Amino acid sequence: MELTVSAFKVPTDAPESDGTFEWDATTLVVVEADGGLGWTYAPAAAGVLVGELLAPAVDDPDDIPACWAAMLAAVRNAGPWGLAMYAISAVDIALWDRKARRLGVSLAGLLGQRRETVDVYGSGGFCSYSDERLREQLGGWVVQGIPRVKMKVGRGGDERRVAVAREAIGDAELMVDANGAWELANAARMADVFARFDVRWFEEPVSSDDPGDLRRLRGRVPGMAIAAGEYATSPFAFRALLGSVDVLQADVTRCGGITGFMQADALCFAHGTPLSAHCAPALAVHPMAAAQQGRHIEWFHDHVRIESTLFDGALEPVDGALRPDPSRPGHGMTLRRTKADRFRTSPSVL
Numbered sequence: 001m002e003l004t005v006s007a008f009k010v011p012t013d014a015p016e017s018d019g020t021f022e023w024d025a026t027t028l029v030v031v032e033a034d035g036g037l038g039w040t041y042a043p044a045a046a047g048v049l050v051g052e053l054l055a056p057a058v059d060d061p062d063d064i065p066a067c068w069a070a071m072l073a074a075v076r077n078a079g080p081w082g083l084a085m086y087a088i089s090a091v092d093i094a095l096w097d098r099k100a101r102r103l104g105v106s107l108a109g110l111l112g113q114r115r116e117t118v119d120v121y122g123s124g125g126f127c128s129y130s131d132e133r134l135r136e137q138l139g140g141w142v143v144q145g146i147p148r149v150k151m152k153v154g155r156g157g158d159e160r161r162v163a164v165a166r167e168a169i170g171d172a173e174l175m176v177d178a179n180g181a182w183e184l185a186n187a188a189r190m191a192d193v194f195a196r197f198d199v200r201w202f203e204e205p206v207s208s209d210d211p212g213d214l215r216r217l218r219g220r221v222p223g224m225a226i227a228a229g230e231y232a233t234s235p236f237a238f239r240a241l242l243g244s245v246d247v248l249q250a251d252v253t254r255c256g257g258i259t260g261f262m263q264a265d266a267l268c269f270a271h272g273t274p275l276s277a278h279c280a281p282a283l284a285v286h287p288m289a290a291a292q293q294g295r296h297i298e299w300f301h302d303h304v305r306i307e308s309t310l311f312d313g314a315l316e317p318v319d320g321a322l323r324p325d326p327s328r329p330g331h332g333m334t335l336r337r338t339k340a341d342r343f344r345t346s347p348s349v350l
């Protein structure tokens, strides 16, 4: 099937860092499939995989399960999970969007919508921010009506930074994300520090590659949820984390698209574990509205900026929640081509 692939590199509004990474731009790969639109936050190389391996594998776009299986088979020798799954995610989302548009229903409706709104939490609070910027961003979300906010930790000065955040947000829920920055002993020590500021969510306190260490931290501080899953790109990786986390995270643009995300939800259902959507809020709202175990969506600063800039129809939260519009077929977004062209990247390989 003919798939149109583009890659865009969008600079951040300030240097950003978390516990283990620093960046000043975000690249996304956009796939258009006969009126359907999907994307993944991935290097442009994912777009090469789409053109070279996935497009020839997609035969009947109405039969999404067959397309998904064929795409997975096509990347076997390229490493079936990881970046190849990011590429599959973009195509899968485009195929689901196409199908919903042709049926004249919203994507959430096509998937079987369980809830009208999905809660979001504000997410940013980068380690690179000044205390003033941290205060302004986190406090701003609370003022906007979002009663849950998450900040990055793991690069030093966290006790002071978390105190600044707590003061800025009053009684709102405070969440932290270490992006796997600590070994078990330090993570446990920091959990005690964070507990003094009533932190309710500790994401990737240790590397997610070791579910055993995540499990050892669980329950250490009552009321503080251990969360992970953003790098999982297969049902097997989700299965390995379940039992070691209080909340599983899944990224619709990484884990196999809508198809992979709903698989993650089924696994969560079987384990009695809540599911939280990682990043890409404008896309995640649809499968989350349909997910059995859906809890909330990450209203991630970078992606909010990108999605509202590049796509018409990206939703805005009201009272801390997103509401899929049943009158807009598919996910309801279109690419703003002229605007997006300013950020186009790697034309030579796509």
Ligand SMILES: [Mg+2]
Pocket (backbone or CB within 6 Å): 177, 179, 203, 204, 230
């Ligand atoms: Mg994270």
